[in-house]
Amino acid sequence: MSFPVKHDHATLNFPDEFLWGAATSAHQVEGNNIHSDWWEWEQKHQPEEKRSGVACDEYNRFEEDFDLLKSLNHNAHRLSIEWARIEPEEGKFDYSAIEHYKQVLEALKKRDIKIMLTLNHFSLPLWIAKKGGWENFRAPAYFERYVKTVVSEIKDQVDLWVTINEPEILVYMDYIEGSWPPQKKSSLAVLKANWNLTRAHKKAYKTIHKFIPGAKVGIAQNVQTYEAFHMHSPIEQLGVVFSDIFANHLFHFLTRGYHDFLGVNYYFHHRMECKNGLLPKLVDVTAFSKDVSDMGFEIYPPGIFKILMDLSDHLPIYITECGIATTNDDRRIRFLMQYLVEVHQAIRAGVDVRGFFYWSLLDNLEWEKGFEPEFGLIAVNRQTQERKVKPSALVYTDIIKYNGIRHELMKFLGHRIHADEVIDIPGLGEIK
Secondary structure (H helix, E strand, O other), X not given: OOOOOOOOOOOEEOOOOOEEEEEOOHHHHOOOOOOEHHHHHHHHHOOHHHOOOOOOOHHHHHHHHHHHHHHOOOOEEEEEOOHHHHOOEOOEOOHHHHHHHHHHHHHXXXXXXXXXXXXXXXXXXXXXXXXXXXXXXXXXXXXXXXHHHHHHHHOOOOOEEEEEEOHHHHHHHHHHOOOOOOOOOOHHHHHHHHHHHHHHHHHHHHHHHHHOOOOOEEEEEEOOEEEEOOOOOHHHHHHHHHHHHHHHHHHHHHXXXXXXXXXXXXXXXXXXXXXXOOOOEEOOHHHOOOOEOOOOOEOOOHHHHHHHHHHOOOOOEEEEEOOOOXXXXXXXXXXXHHXXXXXXXXXXXXXXXXXXXXXXXXXXXXHHHOOOOOOOOEEEOOOOOOEEEOXXXXXXXXXXXXXXXXXXXXXXXXXXXXXXOOEEEOOOEEEO
């Protein structure tokens, strides 16, 4: 007996007014961020080829890059401003730096681009780092003073505010793994930094709302999915539950009532196994999964659907980062489409997702990894600073143009591209 198979040829449409864009962070793209903790750390601990240096020279080339993103149909952009430029010395604000950022934001506004602005994306002014960074009980007050200063100057130019990027990743890399400055492994530092980051977010939230009563303020949180390696292992399942609570929900619980939206950065799917011990541990996915990025992250599209369903409540959600490190742009195209199909499915299931920001607009500095991981929709020649739009950027352009994924693109998703093959997508042209 055979059954008819229904094929849906409709475009996967996203909601009206959906925000489509890409994201960057100041230290990773601007260059010459000489008053920051990261700059000093790079000079001491990184080989020259892994130092930020001029990075993508975005500090000087923002107009060129904004022209590119506008030509690629982006209607929104997520970027950050650099605290170390604005307050290079304690209590001394550089208003020429603030004026520069006002020009940057105005350049986006002139191109009719919605702005999501991050006030702190990992790097700190060196003077704060020397006082203990986020371990210092005064750090939230320092952050509040900085926020008051900049928000009073740029309050009319920003549509969405992100106070702090990935506070839990910052604490993990700084004080648990200890691979980022100050490279200090300390349980006490973990507790102090976590507590101070929650205080800093609350202070910033209240400050922004004082200047702009109707402001939309949140954080960008790295949200991760967990899975038991053995489905019927109760200990592994408990490990999944506790990991999810601490990684994905604790910061929001401690700052409940201080979010107008949820910002979701999604990169990681973890598998937990009890092996040679009682406690479950994370499994090295590269040992069994063929589909990993150049940074060893497992490519797991259903994960973003699960995360969106798990976080769904009365708050709107913006996917503030989601991307893949790969030199194979065919993989980036597939990644984009596979993950966006899952986002669309979550929206159909009732989740209030209002925007998607691919990480990243440019191939940029990937922190301690240097420039080798390539996340960008646009390639950057490190010697000449020449920009080159990748085919994946054109596919994303098509998705934005139609506010969804056309059936022609869905067919492409199921088509295997070989290195020397060129295929034609109706309405988009040839993609190799």
